[in-house]
């Protein structure tokens with residue numbers, strides 16, 4: 142009887158275990174994670190969860206009984222400390238070992254902590270990646286009104302956290318090193334919208350400003366920016382991106398390049414070893430580019446594809462990327478990747494406030510759609526991209542023409 146071992150029991154790993162069973166794997170499944178909580182959804186950590194004042198439950202990916210029903214051995218609070226590809230053995234922090242026939246590395250990513258003086262010695266400095274991190278932020282944030290918060294990094298995690306905490310404290314400052322928000326992940330048009338939104342909500346946004354050092358004074362913690370300003374901070378949230386967790390892969394000798402490099406069937410360069418989710422660097426045929434995506438969609442879709450490959454059903458991974466972000470009353474939904482676009486169309490729905498969509502084209506080919514409070518645009522954009530539909534840009538920009546597939 143064969144064993145599939147999965148390291149990491151988050152969106153990628155837990156879904157992979159369930160998919161293996163669903164698709165007919167009859168052998169043992171061992172799912173191991175250093176985190177002590179029942180595997181949970183991470184996106185709410187920076188959204189609804191942070192605004193709760195009383196802890197609150199983490200949202201489990203699957204109920205505890207499901208792992209039993211599916212005969213999945215879930216080892217929580219256990220770290221895989223070593224791996225050997227020749228003997229196909231994993232060493233665990235609880236002193237045991239696991240022999241595998243197939244191994245899935247779903248080790249995800251960790252919050253990057255930049256080398257800013259004081260970042261690891263001053264009190265009140267947090268990152269946000271895990272349930273434990275969210276609890277620590279909440280604990281440091283009782284009676285938040287009028288407390289000063291400095292968010293370092295204006296990406297999605299930084300901005301979602303800023304939105305959640307601004308509702309509670311009213312005194313959030315975001316420091317962003319680049320000249321605009323979301324520089325790594327979204328086009329300028331969208332970044333501009335979010336800058337205005339946060340500013341209208343009273344958040345101070347400083348672009349082109351890095352945090353230079355963090356100091357502990359007798360009056361509390363301060364962050365000094367490259368603009369020469371010293372910002373008082375009852376709480377500092379560092380949201381400057383992540384680094385893939387590839388230590389185990391390195392021990393196994395797999396090829397690494399911005400994460401664990403995998404082929405179209407999500408296999409690493411080492412036999413019987415696969416990698417999925419935030420840690421996997423893959424080539425996307427539609428966008429003709431190597432990439433590592435940090436999204437729930439990518440983790441879940443890769444979990445499904447890798448299960449099929451382990452079961453001997455060759456399945457190339459080529460899912461269409463999508464992502465979402467919630468900030469205040471805004472629901473942003475994105476489909477496709479806008480990288481390399483030559484042309485964009487903004488469509489504003491006349492009758493609704495804060496309801497629009499941005500459509501990105503490379504010449505005539507639709508690459509991506511960002512939909513702001515506009516589920517219709519997201520659904521339609523997804524359909525158009527999947528079907529390589531030619532869209533009439535002039536009609537698209539005209540909000541008086543209804544949003545229906547046969548009218549654009």
Ligand code: FAD
Pocket residue numbers: 148149150151152153154173174175176183184185186187219220221222247248249250251269270271298386389417418419420434435436437438440463464465466467
């Ligand atoms: P991870 O979730 O990083 O999980 C990896 C797991 O591996 C961890 O639990 C870790 O403990 C474990 N692990 C690593 N090494 C070992 C080891 N040696 N031994 C044992 N266990 C190990 N995505 C969206 O699409 N939409 C959103 O709105 C969104 N919001 C987010 C908000 C926050 C606050 C965060 C942190 C992420 C958000 N994301 C969002 C991103 C999304 O959560 C990630 O893309 C997703 O979690 C990736 O899943 P994963 O399983 O690949 O990796």
